[in-house]
Amino acid sequence: MFNQSQAEAILGGRVRRIAPLGEDAADRAQKKAGYGTPVLLEYEIAGETRRAVLHTMSPSHFGHEHMSDRAQILLWQRDAFNRLPRHIRALDVGAFGRGETTISLGAPEEFFLLTGYAEGSGYFLDLERVAKTGELTPLDLARADALCDYLIDIHRVPGPDPNLYVRRIRELVGHGECIMGIIDSYAGTAFDPSDQLRRIEHLCVDWRWRLKNRTHRLNQVHGDFHPWNILFSEGTDFAVLDRSRGEFGDPADDVACLTINYLFFSLERSGRLEGPFEQLFRRFWDRYLNGTQDTEMLEVIAPFFVFRALVLANPLWYPNLSEKIRRQLFAFSLAVLNEARFDPAKVNQYCGL
Numbered sequence: 001m002f003n004q005s006q007a008e009a010i011l012g013g014r015v016r017r018i019a020p021l022g023e024d025a026a027d028r029a030q031k032k033a034g035y036g037t038p039v040l041l042e043y044e045i046a047g048e049t050r051r052a053v054l055h056t057m058s059p060s061h062f063g064h065e066h067m068s069d070r071a072q073i074l075l076w077q078r079d080a081f082n083r084l085p086r087h088i089r090a091l092d093v094g095a096f097g098r099g100e101t102t103i104s105l106g107a108p109e110e111f112f113l114l115t116g117y118a119e120g121s122g123y124f125l126d127l128e129r130v131a132k133t134g135e136l137t138p139l140d141l142a143r144a145d146a147l148c149d150y151l152i153d154i155h156r157v158p159g160p161d162p163n164l165y166v167r168r169i170r171e172l173v174g175h176g177e178c179i180m181g182i183i184d185s186y187a188g189t190a191f192d193p194s195d196q197l198r199r200i201e202h203l204c205v206d207w208r209w210r211l212k213n214r215t216h217r218l219n220q221v222h223g224d225f226h227p228w229n230i231l232f233s234e235g236t237d238f239a240v241l242d243r244s245r246g247e248f249g250d251p252a253d254d255v256a257c258l259t260i261n262y263l264f265f266s267l268e269r270s271g272r273l274e275g276p277f278e279q280l281f282r283r284f285w286d287r288y289l290n291g292t293q294d295t296e297m298l299e300v301i302a303p304f305f306v307f308r309a310l311v312l313a314n315p316l317w318y319p320n321l322s323e324k325i326r327r328q329l330f331a332f333s334l335a336v337l338n339e340a341r342f343d344p345a346k347v348n349q350y351c352g353l
Helices: 004-011 025-030 067-083 123-133 138-154 162-174 179-184 194-211 252-270 275-292 302-312 323-337 344-350
Strands: 014-020 039-045 048-054 094-096 102-104 230-232 238-240
Touching: 123 138, 123 230, 123 252, 123 275, 138 238, 138 252, 138 275, 162 179, 162 194, 162 302, 179 194, 179 302, 194 302, 194 323, 252 275, 252 302, 252 323, 275 344, 302 323, 323 344
Parallel strands: none
Antiparallel strands: 014 039, 039 048, 094 102, 230 238
């Protein structure tokens, strides 16, 4: 329960009363659900009695699972309440710290994140070299194995709340950073295959219903495990950057994100999956499935592949990609969405080759 010392730290005055609002029985009969219970604060400054209301949010499966979700809403309210005529004023936004401390954020306009610096070279540089030379070194194989083993390791950690899996599948299809948002970003580009995009979107909605109840698949993930977010230093030592969209999800997200890049670089090199990149692709799949025994992934990975293929084929991200490869990625997307189970041996067939 919010206490007096915390209230006085926020308000800068002596608190006379703390009482929850919205507890009237008639009100509760009309509205059973809520995101949190507001608290009335009566306080005194310079002999004047004032009132304020403290609002918090509770974790829930309405997109409020993470502290950052709840912070996003409260920060928006701090800014938006005061722009609407007749709306109650927002006075401050803040956070509860350790113990009984409170932290006022005042009136923030923008936020920043400060991180450490990692030495190393992007994994994409390795793939560019392989594309140029057509040769795999022992280190290339060892690095691919290290990345595979890393995913096997992090994917062992189970998620805390089955409802979070439902959310992640919903976001995979409908989030602005994911399938529907990427589809919308094709508008106005030099490559705008609207009919195919519409078909992909409809199929992905069907896939959402197929996947969303597989809540047992919720595990720790990176969320954006592509070669530009992987930095190798010496040998097989690497660091990862920019994990995205939450700590937990379906491991298929990470596997699709990395392995589709082996296909992508191979399409650029030779127009099909073959040679060194086919070796990396098949080696990764064999090692991952052997290490996890997660053969169910083959039944769920299609929309995760499609999300990544839509990014790779998009002129906003890859303006110099040939139209032929864009169309191969679209063929791949439609093919895997129409398959009940992904087969790593059929990738060229999926691409229309």
